[in-house]
Amino acid sequence: MLPTPLALIAEITHRCPLHCVYCSNPLEMQKAAVELPTEDWLRVFREAGKLGVLHLHLTGGEPLARTDLTELIVGARAAGLYVNLITSGIGLTEPRLAALVEAGLEHIQLSFQDSREAEANEFAGTRTHAYKLQLSRIIRQFKIAFTVNVVVHRQNLDHLVDIIAMAEELGPDRLEIANVQYYGWALRNRDLLLPTRLQVEESQRTVAEAEERLRGRMRIDFTAPDYYARYPKACMGGWGRRLLLLDPAGQVLPCHAAGVIPGMQFDNIREHPLDWIWRESAAFQRFRGKDWMPEPCRSCDRRTEDFGGCRCQAFLLTGDAAATDPVCTLAPTHIVVEQALKQIGSDGVLSSIPTLPANWIYRPNPGTAPE
């Protein structure tokens, strides 16, 4: 039976005042001129509600760069969707937040890059850390769910105790500590971002201790780096199984990175209803279910749990999107992951971490060349 999508990730713009070195946007971003107009987004939200989607994640780029954000939230709530805003906070003021909450915003997820200002600004390629701290205090005055999100990697994992302490002071309901995933911009900066084994083990202990201490007060969700995992992540909960992603121009993708897979054609909401794209479009059917799976996935007991891992990672690391995710220790190509870890001296001691400043490749704004 065809699954019902649970969430719609709406990249409403690729414009962003930040230039994070691990941005999840594709290397080829959509320019402002091709962004969907308000009425198209509102139609998509209505179609999503009818399709059974529960959650809408408004993201970007920086979603606050859209001047019609309030209207989009009103429309999404009218369509029955639960509305989450994933933001850097840049462009948000107290009056604007009041308007978004009034419009029906229910959850705000604010990103931080580190607990230390100089480093945070370096990873973001802009001076935004101090403003985020100020903004958190404003957010806390509103009756909405508040998540602090911190992306972690080799250059900031050693600050994890301080990062958790910073979050405790800001007082969100939830702290999301997400290890960088290596696609697009992050893959380009992988040698600077990939943590060591010791860092990963230490961070797991730190998180476990904090979870115990903060139980009932602040929930912590931690995503470990899959390069160190035994088995792959169930990427997006399985291809075309749980999630839909719309890019700013109206293309519908099964995940953030699917555009890297050669030969994929993504249908556009300007030409097809969302329901048809979900059920019948070639892109959503390409890796849905089990028929595409190679061995060892096809006969593996875990195939209904991890769905063979991530198709984009398989392509990026092995050149074959239909291969077993190479982070899996059972994958015939697992050696490529071991080599990447070896290259950064992953088994070395903490003091071998290179010191900043590093030669980052920053994510530019759409339509401009990288710096």
Place this chain on the structure above:
Amino acid sequence: MPGPNKNSKPHLAAGCRWAEANGPERMLMFPEGALRLQGTGREILERCDGQRSIREIIDELQAQYKTGDSGRIEQEVSKFLESLQQKRIVDF
């Protein structure tokens, strides 16, 4: 944060709400997730209105399920609410 006691008045945490649609089961929406609820789970959460205390919720459910084991109902309510507090769905 003090743990809940029988006089605590549970209510849905900020950013948590019931979905519009109604039926034999009801859906509770919260950040990054949703719970399908029916039976006692639904009965308990629908009483988390910030007005009733945990004691009152237990009393109401014991009265409603007269045939049930009252000790078990008390335990079930406390355990359920505690787990929802940890998920940041219920506050006291």
